[in-house]
Amino acid sequence: MYLYNSLSHKKELFTPNDPKLVKMYTCGPTVYHYAHIGNLRTYIMEDVLEKSLRYLGYPVKRVMNITDVGHLASDADTGEDKMLKGAKRENKTVMDIARFYTDAFFADCDKLNIKRPDVVEPATNCIAQYIEMVQKLLDTGKAYFVGGNVYFDTSTLEKYYVFNDHDEEDLATGVREGVEEDTNKRNKNDFVLWFTKSKFEDQALKWDSPWGVGYPGWHIECSCISMKHLGEDLDIHAGGIDNAFPHHTNEIAQSESYLGHKWCNYWFHVHHLNTDTGKMSKSKGEFLTVSLLESKGYDPMAYRLFCLQSHYRRNLVFTWENLDNAVTAYEKLIAKIATFKAEGEVEETALAQLKEKFVNALNGDLNTSLAVTAVYDVLKAKCNDATKLAALADFDKVLSLNLLQAAAKLRKKQTQEEAASADPEIDALVAARTEAKKAKNWAEADRIRDELKARGIEIIDTPQGAKWRKV
Numbered sequence: 001m002y003l004y005n006s007l008s009h010k011k012e013l014f015t016p017n018d019p020k021l022v023k024m025y026t027c028g029p030t031v032y033h034y035a036h037i038g039n040l041r042t043y044i045m046e047d048v049l050e051k052s053l054r055y056l057g058y059p060v061k062r063v064m065n066i067t068d069v070g071h072l073a074s075d076a077d078t079g080e081d082k083m084l085k086g087a088k089r090e091n092k093t094v095m096d097i098a099r100f101y102t103d104a105f106f107a108d109c110d111k112l113n114i115k116r117p118d119v120v121e122p123a124t125n126c127i128a129q130y131i132e133m134v135q136k137l138l139d140t141g142k143a144y145f146v147g148g149n150v151y152f153d154t155s156t157l158e159k160y161y162v163f164n165d166h167d168e169e170d171l172a173t174g175v176r177e178g179v180e181e182d183t184n185k186r187n188k189n190d191f192v193l194w195f196t197k198s199k200f201e202d203q204a205l206k207w208d209s210p211w212g213v214g215y216p217g218w219h220i221e222c223s224c225i226s227m228k229h230l231g232e233d234l235d236i237h238a239g240g241i242d243n244a245f246p247h248h249t250n251e252i253a254q255s256e257s258y259l260g261h262k263w264c265n266y267w268f269h270v271h272h273l274n275t276d277t278g279k280m281s282k283s284k285g286e287f288l289t290v291s292l293l294e295s296k297g298y299d300p301m302a303y304r305l306f307c308l309q310s311h312y313r314r315n316l317v318f319t320w321e322n323l324d325n326a327v328t329a330y331e332k333l334i335a336k337i338a339t340f341k342a343e344g345e346v347e348e349t350a351l352a353q354l355k356e357k358f359v360n361a362l363n364g365d366l367n368t369s370l371a372v373t374a375v376y377d378v379l380k381a382k383c384n385d386a387t388k389l390a391a392l393a394d395f396d397k398v399l400s401l402n403l404l405q406a407a408a409k410l411r412k413k414q415t416q417e418e419a420a421s422a423d424p425e426i427d428a429l430v431a432a433r434t435e436a437k438k439a440k441n442w443a444e445a446d447r448i449r450d451e452l453k454a455r456g457i458e459i460i461d462t463p464q465g466a467k468w469r470k471v
């Protein structure tokens, strides 16, 4: 499988440290509010990556954190803790907020067929691990304690901006726009590993530490949770593109300084879902959630298809019109699949040919839009229905669009509708008309048709015989 690696800026052949177990870490949600459908785009594409790896024969262990402390309103080290903001907004405790929005997040994931990672760890579970890492960074001169906080010293690194070739000055100024400079920092890029002092003294969650009562920085949680469950060598680290800087950049700085060797080989970044007026954000008042889509009558599967139709490394623009197009595509797809009958033997050669395009699409940097066209190829293929159904079931292990389940549901609905509108008397008249036509008794056939018309019934002649409907 070829995957684009943000570290090398190119597509690379994916080679795990141990093909018997791919170690994958993904940054989890900050549980201070509902996830918006932009956040969920990232989780859908990470889900597809994990399922693709499994489909292609790699066992995967995937770990995800739940950020319930330390993520400040700015991704830099200033601003209020997002969790505290959520608690104040709703007049609840931070832990109540965390519990409620963690559950809401997984409920959204369920609706979108996003599999739960093998390990899900709340950041507040691992305070001892953070303290241990921070202490070692201090002991080895990679961190310093000043003004009540522990900072990572970026001047100890050979290279800090590992993901981009930006001018360091520009990037630093851009990030700090509107954010007050912390005069305790020795270098402008240094970041906080452990806070005991911040502008917001009412931080709700605090723990004892060798540096005083305080709380961890946001970046350290991902390094420690990853190492706790996946060890010192990580194959893939994933997240949204906004996480590349400063979050992932800082994760690499502290992890590799702590370990003394390279940490993660592949960095997978999903680009943003934008609205037609810009980036989707939770601070802009009402924002788009899965529940909002559902309340407007949208099937979450249509949103999943909408995401799969574009490549994860392109920005995707959300408009209602675009979503409507995905709904139409999804409904047509399901209606077509509903006509297939599970009869006959699967034709293995034909199935292998259908799978080839699908596998190639995944292998080519997770080209999901091409993988979706492989589904359309199945619909048009010159093989029996059993083979088509087998191919669709196989592809859906990765796509998770409920292809066969939704088709079965539609068939059931159609059968129920037919049964509800059944009328033996009308059926008999329609059958009598068919007989009259066969006997070339046109006058009788016309008489029956007119009689039915007078009763509000229209006859439709189809290749499968005459059908009727109420008009």
Ligand code: AMP
Binding pocket: 027, 028, 029, 030, 031, 037, 038, 039, 040, 041, 042, 067, 239, 240, 241, 242, 243, 270, 271, 272, 273, 274, 279, 280, 281
């Ligand atoms: P957060 O809950 O803010 O920590 O974000 C959860 C995930 O969503 C992170 O991986 C972010 O990078 C990602 N993310 C944030 N905004 C967007 C967006 N508009 N489109 C796609 N992913 C996003």
Ligand code: ZN
Binding pocket: 026, 027, 028, 222, 239, 247
């Ligand atoms: Zn993270």
